[in-house]
Amino acid sequence: MSLLLDYQYFPITKPGKGAGGKTGSWRVVKPVVDLSKCIGCKACFMFCPESTIVPKGGKVTVDYEYCKGCGVCSNVCPVKAISMVSET
Numbered sequence: 294m295s296l297l298l299d300y301q302y303f304p305i306t307k308p309g310k311g312a313g314g315k316t317g318s319w320r321v322v323k324p325v326v327d328l329s330k331c332i333g334c335k336a337c338f339m340f341c342p343e344s345t346i347v348p349k350g351g352k353v354t355v356d357y358e359y360c361k362g363c364g365v366c367s368n369v370c371p372v373k374a375i376s377m378v379s380e381t
């Protein structure tokens with residue numbers, strides 16, 4: 294008999310709703326999705342450690358209120374649809 298818990302299917306965190314979970318002015322790069330390249334595979338959604346990739350209409354958007362600019366999403370995208378753009 295095997296026991297599977299919900300978190301084993303979706304091992305991702307949710308960004309906190311308090312001000313403490315929001316991105317501060319320290320973020321220096323942000324991910325920008327080229328929707329003409331995106332194939333909607335959701336790899337970025339699955340790997341984002343802040344759960345700030347939002348599936349939308351078969352593609353994805355980014356919640357910049359909580360995105361920390363780590364670049365994980367850009368690295369896992371199989372078609373290089375996410376560019377890390379400087380904010381400074």
Ligand code: SF4
Pocket residue numbers: 323324340341342343344345346355359360361362363364365366367
């Ligand atoms: S840069 Fe990091 S925190 Fe922001 S959307 Fe990509 S994986 Fe998530």
Ligand code: SF4
Pocket residue numbers: 326330331332333334335336337338352353369370371372373374375
């Ligand atoms: S990993 Fe790339 S192709 Fe897949 S949903 Fe994200 S942006 Fe689109």
